[in-house]
Amino acid sequence: MKNIISIIKFTVLIVILFAVIYPLTILAIAQFAPNQGKGETISVNGKVVGYQKIGQKFDKVNYFWGRPSAVDYNAAGSAGSNKGPSNADYLAQVQKRIDTFLVVHPYLKKSEIPADMVTASGSGLDPNISPQGALIQVKRVADARKLPEEKVKQLVEKMSNKPKVMGTETVNVLELNIALDQLK
Amino acid sequence: MNTEIFGVVTVFLLTIVLAIPVGKYIAKVYLGDKTFLDPIFNPIERFIFKISGINDKEEMNWKQHLKALLSVNLGWFILCFFVLIFQGNLPLNPDGNPSMSPDLAFNTAISFVVNCNLQHYSGESGLSYLGQLMLMFLQFVSAGVGMAAAAMVFNAMKERTTEHLGNFYNYFIKSCTRVLLPLSAIVAVVLIFSGTPMTFEGKDQITTLQGDSVEVSRGPAAAFIGIKHVGTNGGGFFGVNSAHPLENPTYLTNAVELWAQLIVPFAMIFALGFFLKKRKLSYVVFGVMTIGFLLLVIPTMTSELNGNPAIERMGIAQTTGAMEGKEVRFGPAISGFWSIATTVISTGSVNSMHDSSMPISGSMQLLSMMVNAFYGGCGVGWLNFYIFIILAVFISGLMVGRTPEFLGKKIEAREVKIAAFIAILHPLLILSGTALASYFAANDTPMGYWFSGNATGWLNNPGNHGFSEMLYEFTSSSANNGSGFEGLGDNNPFWNITTGIVLLLGRFLPIIGPLAIAGLLASKKYIPESAGTLKTDTTIFGIMVFAVIAIIAALSFFPALALGPLAEYFTIK
Numbered sequence: 001m002k003n004i005i006s007i008i009k010f011t012v013l014i015v016i017l018f019a020v021i022y023p024l025t026i027l028a029i030a031q032f033a034p035n036q037g038k039g040e041t042i043s044v045n046g047k048v049v050g051y052q053k054i055g056q057k058f059d060k061v062n063y064f065w066g067r068p069s070a071v072d073y074n075a076a077g078s079a080g081s082n083k084g085p086s087n088a089d090y091l092a093q094v095q096k097r098i099d100t101f102l103v104v105h106p107y108l109k110k111s112e113i114p115a116d117m118v119t120a121s122g123s124g125l126d127p128n129i130s131p132q133g134a135l136i137q138v139k140r141v142a143d144a145r146k147l148p149e150e151k152v153k154q155l156v157e158k159m160s161n162k163p164k165v166m167g168t169e170t171v172n173v174l175e176l177n178i179a180l181d182q183l184k
Numbered sequence: 185m186n187t188e189i190f191g192v193v194t195v196f197l198l199t200i201v202l203a204i205p206v207g208k209y210i211a212k213v214y215l216g217d218k219t220f221l222d223p224i225f226n227p228i229e230r231f232i233f234k235i236s237g238i239n240d241k242e243e244m245n246w247k248q249h250l251k252a253l254l255s256v257n258l259g260w261f262i263l264c265f266f267v268l269i270f271q272g273n274l275p276l277n278p279d280g281n282p283s284m285s286p287d288l289a290f291n292t293a294i295s296f297v298v299n300c301n302l303q304h305y306s307g308e309s310g311l312s313y314l315g316q317l318m319l320m321f322l323q324f325v326s327a328g329v330g331m332a333a334a335a336m337v338f339n340a341m342k343e344r345t346t347e348h349l350g351n352f353y354n355y356f357i358k359s360c361t362r363v364l365l366p367l368s369a370i371v372a373v374v375l376i377f378s379g380t381p382m383t384f385e386g387k388d389q390i391t392t393l394q395g396d397s398v399e400v401s402r403g404p405a406a407a408f409i410g411i412k413h414v415g416t417n418g419g420g421f422f423g424v425n426s427a428h429p430l431e432n433p434t435y436l437t438n439a440v441e442l443w444a445q446l447i448v449p450f451a452m453i454f455a456l457g458f459f460l461k462k463r464k465l466s467y468v469v470f471g472v473m474t475i476g477f478l479l480l481v482i483p484t485m486t487s488e489l490n491g492n493p494a495i496e497r498m499g500i501a502q503t504t505g506a507m508e509g510k511e512v513r514f515g516p517a518i519s520g521f522w523s524i525a526t527t528v529i530s531t532g533s534v535n536s537m538h539d540s541s542m543p544i545s546g547s548m549q550l551l552s553m554m555v556n557a558f559y560g561g562c563g564v565g566w567l568n569f570y571i572f573i574i575l576a577v578f579i580s581g582l583m584v585g586r587t588p589e590f591l592g593k594k595i596e597a598r599e600v601k602i603a604a605f606i607a608i609l610h611p612l613l614i615l616s617g618t619a620l621a622s623y624f625a626a627n628d629t630p631m632g633y634w635f636s637g638n639a640t641g642w643l644n645n646p647g648n649h650g651f652s653e654m655l656y657e658f659t660s661s662s663a664n665n666g667s668g669f670e671g672l673g674d675n676n677p678f679w680n681i682t683t684g685i686v687l688l689l690g691r692f693l694p695i696i697g698p699l700a701i702a703g704l705l706a707s708k709k710y711i712p713e714s715a716g717t718l719k720t721d722t723t724i725f726g727i728m729v730f731a732v733i734a735i736i737a738a739l740s741f742f743p744a745l746a747l748g749p750l751a752e753y754f755t756i757k
Contacts, residue, residue: 002237003255005237006236006237006238007236007255007256007259008259009235009236009237010232010233010236010238010256010353011256011259011260011263013231013232013235013236014232014321014324014325014357014360015263015321017228017232017361018320018321018324018325018360018365019317019318019320019321020317022365022368022369022407023317023320023404023407023408025369026369026372026373026376026382026404026406026407026410027382027383027384027404027407029372029373029376029382030376030382030383030406033376033377033382034377034379036383037376037381037382037383037406038381038383038385038388038402039379039381039383039388039400039402039430040379041390044393048390049390049391049392049393050390050392050393051388051390051400051430052379053379053429053430053433054400054429054430055429056392056393056394056396056398057392057394057396057398058393058394059394060394063393063394067512073392073396073398074398074399075398075399075400075401076308076309076387076398076399076400076401077306077308077309077401077423078306078308078401078422078423078424078427078428079306079423079424079670080424080427080508080509080536080537080539080540080670081508081509081537081540082509082537082539082540082644082645082669082670082671083508083509083539083540083644083645083671084539084540084644084645084649084652084669084671084752085492085494085506085508085540085541085542085543085649085752085756086494086543086645086647086648086649086752086755086756087645087646087649088646090508090645091494091495091498094495094498095498098498098500110498110499110500111499111500111501112501113500113501114500114501114502114503114504115491115495115500115501115502115503115504115505115506115507116504116507116512118500119495119507119508119509119510120508120509121427121507121509121510121511121512122424122427122509122510122511122534122535122536122537123422123424123427123428123429123511124424125428125429126429126511126512126513127429127513128511128512128513129512130504130512132501132503132504163187163435164187165187165190166187166188166190166191166194166435166439167187167188167191167435167513167515168187168188168435168504168512168513168514168515170512170513174393177393178393181393
């Protein structure tokens with residue numbers, strides 16, 4: 001009995017240490033972080049249009065599109081497709097995505113489409129695409145906006161993040177589209 | 185491409201270099217030497233032990249260690265179980281998430297107590313913030329328990345004859361406050377300033393640039409993710425774990441999270457050398473583990489970088505490798521590396537969806553968990569490896585015709601029986617669980633209470649890959665890993681209860697076994713080294729241990745791997 005009471009008291013005290021004091025300390029430090037640790041948002045004309053790190057759904061012709069998502073970019077949840085590489089239904093779905101992509105971008109050769117544009121991301125909220133994924137959309141977006149193709153292409157180059165030492169090449173689709181809206 | 189490979193190599197080498205001083209520090213902590221955090225934590229610990237009436241100075245034998253270890257774990261399980269089944273009505277629930285069903289709470293509580301974090305729920309909708317904090321508490325203490333058990337085994341390996349093997353509570357609290365807490369805090373701070381949320385506010389409602397209305401889940405994530413990795417727990421705050429852009433926002437945070445999960449398992453091996461003043465032994469152990477790790481990691485990264493052959497045939501550009509289930513900011517190289525790191529060391533956090541990995545990667549991930557002794561989880565990795573050492577000593581002893589000895593202690597029938605039992609337990613749990621589930625799936629059995637609908641309904645993929653999903657789930661449970669082929673529909677009584685039982689057996693028996701062996705050996709007479717002693721800190725002995733591991737893992741698991749990922753490999757090749 002004495003042992004049981006000891007263990008209960010011990011547990012209560014270490015719960016206070018690890019599940020109260022520790023997170024409160026981190027919370028206090030978070031007050032110095034961007035947006036007080038509530039997540040970095042992006043605003044346009046004073047209105048919040050999204051979180052910098054969270055991908056958004058774009059399906060209108062005058063915007064750059066992101067990757068396929070298993071949760072349709074609703075960040076209330078998150079999920080990948082969890083489809084195995086040999087799954088016939090899944091492979092048919094990828095084939096369909098390629099075909100659809102070619103219908104909307106008739107000027108493209110199949111071999112120009114990078115894999116990230118036709119495969120679902122791990123989180124369903126991937127904010128990025130590869131620079132190649134953005135470049136192949138330039139003509140469509142420029143035509144829809146009646147902008148010179150070269151100007152849109154320059155914007156993509158400017159917004160592409162190409163690390164010199166470590167990492168992968170990325171473009172943040174939301175930031176690219178915001179910059180696109182401001183392009184005159 | 186080269187920037188990706190360079191990223192992997194840098195993270196790996198930097199972790200090894202840093203693990204040596206951290207290992208030295210951990211050895212000092214367990215030896216009771218002065219360390220820089222003493223002024224802060226000594227008074228706190230004295231207060232905790234005084235109020236709870238626990239004597240942290242009393243020397244314990246191995247049975248007392250075990251009794252203390254099991255009783256605190258039981259207490260934590262009960263507490264957590266009740267928080268989870270009532271969380272819907274308790275405070276800190278801004279999103280109004282529901283309470284857990286009893287079978288899910290059973291699985292979740294066990295899974296976090298045993299350092300596995302299998303997670304048959306999604307964090308965004310399945311837990312209140314109180315539930316998250318409770319699980320975060322378990323992430324600290326479950327890692328602390330593993331390290332305390334390893335510390336007792338270190339102590340038992342000293343060259344002397346004794347029953348006194350230190351104090352469980354002392355080892356436990358020191359592991360938590362001197363190692364896990366400061367490292368977690370460092371990781372949490374890096375995450376906060378990289379964009380991970382740390383707030384108690386609920387979901388945010390926003391209108392996107394294009395005009396859609398969506399919600400964004402938030403929460404006290406940064407603190408949670410720190411200990412999730414440092415304690416090799418791996419339970420994600422959000423559903424998709426470290427693939428989530430808020431849980432792992434950048435390439436840098438990805439590197440830090442990788443470092444965080446590798447550092448303690450690496451450092452524990454070096455700590456062994458500093459603790460016993462047998463640094464050569466720890467280099468041999470670390471060498472064997474590293475060779476095993478590289479043999480698993482290289483094929484995985486290669487197959488991910490090469491991409492899916494079935495998609496290659498469609499004629500698109502797979503220059504960025506296999507991208508299904510992966511995030512663009514990480515890419516296939518470091519995602520493949522992570523998938524092996526997380527499976528060899530029993531973290532089980534993921535930054536890509538393992539279910540969509542290439543077949544070779546899937547088999548390497550499975551094999552990592554089947555071996556479960558290359559680096560391994562906080563503390564328990566060393567315990568698993570210890571079993572293989574005992575077996576290797578025994579077999580080498582027989583080969584040269586001498587009584588097997590390990591560090592001056594005779595290994596006799598009793599110790600070998602325990603070691604053999606523990607070595608067989610892991611395949612037994614995995615293969616019988618998988619056999620049971622596959623039997624139901626093969627016959628498409630109506631499952632009644634156990635699962636709504638017929639058994640094939642829990643599979644997300646047909647054929648060999650479906651078999652791999654079930655094999656992976658039991659392997660992950662028995663190895664206390666916690667990652668999954670997440671397509672599997674696992675939140676139902678069948679999977680919650682069967683894996684819950686496997687988790688318990690797969691955690692506590694492999695702790696009890698090594699503790700018992702170490703305790704028994706410690707009380708035996710010490711025989712000083714002579715010309716006829718089998719030296720255990722040599723390359724030859726390292727090869728011997730590696731051979732024992734390879735034979736046990738390969739022979740037990742090869743048929744199952746052949747039915748799952750290897751068969752899949754040949755279908756899409």
